[in-house]
Amino acid sequence: MKKNHLKYVMAIAVAITLVSGYALRPDEGLKADADNAGLKLPAGFAALKVAETGAKARHLVVTPQGDIYVKLAKPKEGKGIMVLHPNADGKAEITGGFGNYGGTGIYIKDGYLYASSNQEVFRYKLNAQNVVVNTNAPEKIVTGLKMGRQHETKSLVLDNDGNIYVNIGVNSNSCQQQDRGLRSAGIPGCPLLDSMGGIWQFKANQINQSYGQGVRYATGLRNVVGLDWNQQNNQLFVMQHGRDNLNSSWPELYNTKESAELPAECLYALKKGDNAGWPYMYYDQIQHKKILAPEYGGDKKKEADPKFIDPVAAYPGHLAPNGLLFYTGNMFPEKYKNGAFIAFHGSWNRAPEPQMGYFVVFQPFKNGKPSGDWEVFADNFAGTPEKAAAGRAEHRPCGLAQGPDGSLYVSDDSKGTIYRIIYKKK
Template identity: 30%
Template sequence: MRNKILSTLIGLAFVGGAQATDITERLVVPEGFTIEPYALDVDNARQMALSDTGIVYVGSRKAGKIHALIDADKNGQAERKVLIAEGLNMPSGIAFKGGDLYVAEIERIVRFKDIDKSLDKAEMEVVFDQLPDKRHHGWKFIRFSPQGDLIIPVGVPCNVCEEDPEFGLIYSLDMDTKEVTTLATGVRNSVGFDYHPQTGNLWFSDNGRDMMGDDIPPCEINVITEQGQHFGFPYFHGGTIADPEFGKGKNMSDYVQPALNLGAHVAPLGIHFYTGEQFPQTYKNQLFVAEHGSWNRSKKAGYRVMMAHVEGDKVTGYTPFITGFMENEETFGRPVAMIQMPDGSMLVSDDYANAVYRVQYNKK
């Protein structure tokens, strides 16, 4: 349904350098849901993290900033925004654990201790500095595993290439010993992952290579079922499409097939398994996917939030959840990531509209 409240509230916000008057009026969610602003004017909003006290922290990429969003009266809209840090090196990925905020820059992981109590006075310390410093696909999404390790992806610094083993992977970092364990290889550029609430397996998005045309190769959703699995890059794309340069002499059966092939160039970023009680039961344990949208396609694709229907580790369907970020080749917003709030509502970040939206279901 169309939400006219948002149009009024965001009427004078700046989107992509131009004044926006109707972006949120365009956003469409399924019947029974509403989408409203949680916070506006949040520079380049990317991954979000929720603290134990309910403060929402937001990373950025090009802006180099970390913000805190505070909804003190719990009315579903942040009334205060605090700049935690600026001048960071693409701090896209953030995670909260034990009262501390962890931030992934290109080449290191930093920490702000007791962040809720310090906010604009927070002091930063480096906790791990052994990451590659290549900026191409160097920005990150991070998350703590159920066992307490920090999950970190390292994208390849190219469109397509054979690189050394420190690139094209997802690994876990033991926060005590600083030892790393490779979880997956053959990953071009993952900027989103989440653990299946029932199987415990790690699912991740992966952005497909460019310059093979409008319609190939597909972007992917993958699932790790065994430690160290290889997901095909740069030899195969979408599981079965041999790379014209690197696929020669390779066998696709040597690599893990995607759980779901998406459209080419739709750029899936954040993914999130919904585990709350507010949405209808048909949404429980289903996977939301933020398709950030294409930049190199003759006709744009993506620019929406989708829902993958999941049974165990199999995808049985893929349907729209939020649309309206793009229409007739004009971009109004680009969804990035989702987090679930304690009441079961869901926040969605938008780095193009510089906004965070709140989606809730209105029980009858």
């Protein structure tokens, strides 16, 4: 009976594997690319290119069944959400798409797929297999989100209490009277903060909410693309894109090297009512201080008002953090559990210094807080160090997602490659 019972269990496992399209164990079925998809990874890790979408792949999610939903910056063939179905070897086939709008945000929670355009948030009902029930009839959750000519993308995440959080980036560098102008002073009181430059909170289950019905959850954030909900301490974490043009706007204060290095790209842990200080300050990761912005009387030494919150971690300037993911899987070694992966899209404005970024880093956490130094986890998306330095990267990491087996998925919004990083036990 025991042997028959074991055979029965194994038969079910095989059947589930075949139906779902992915291997149940990380060391069975998955086949890493011979060159690890061109990536440089820590010892024991391997990678494969899951698919070449040929689209600007922004954020993505992976269902418990292994299907992948990818939000596209611009629709491809009229579809702004791409659907990929996995094969047993870890690759995936593009099986369809829906949604006639571009955008960045996508998230699964409580039986719904949420997705954003640059002005609206939609949701689609999922069935028991996490397949969208009706691709042509989404519910419209939020309409009329503020959008400017820069920082227009809307990233989103949900908490565990029925709320959805949406980034409203501000269409300004530092709220100057002349945006990015030479010695242009900051506008007193920065009226842009009334409707932009922060995180807005809406009800996840209420349809047709207007922008005005949202709550400004946190302010003083120039632009957030990467964000995630930390389940350990039940808190929102975001990565801010730091301001630009310190040298070109204030050449008597900042040389080109300082302008390339400053300010930090910052990780914030947010509570309702928090103010991260944009445009009145920036965080100097070299001095480890909040510095008063030159547009508001700063001289690169004067410290900012202490009422502005401190970042919980800071990274080199101008790397463009576009993805944030707290790792809760079991495939990777224990050191990665509950830590944060951050996808840095790469810089464009560090010249004449070399451009930087185009990698995924890992930030260790302990008890819901950063603990220890960050490290580069996955590198060489750019192709070569020379291409990275010149800002001519072949691929630019953008979105992060965790697979049901604990593998890490990374999207590329340059050529549309979807990567999968696995850990091969020794």
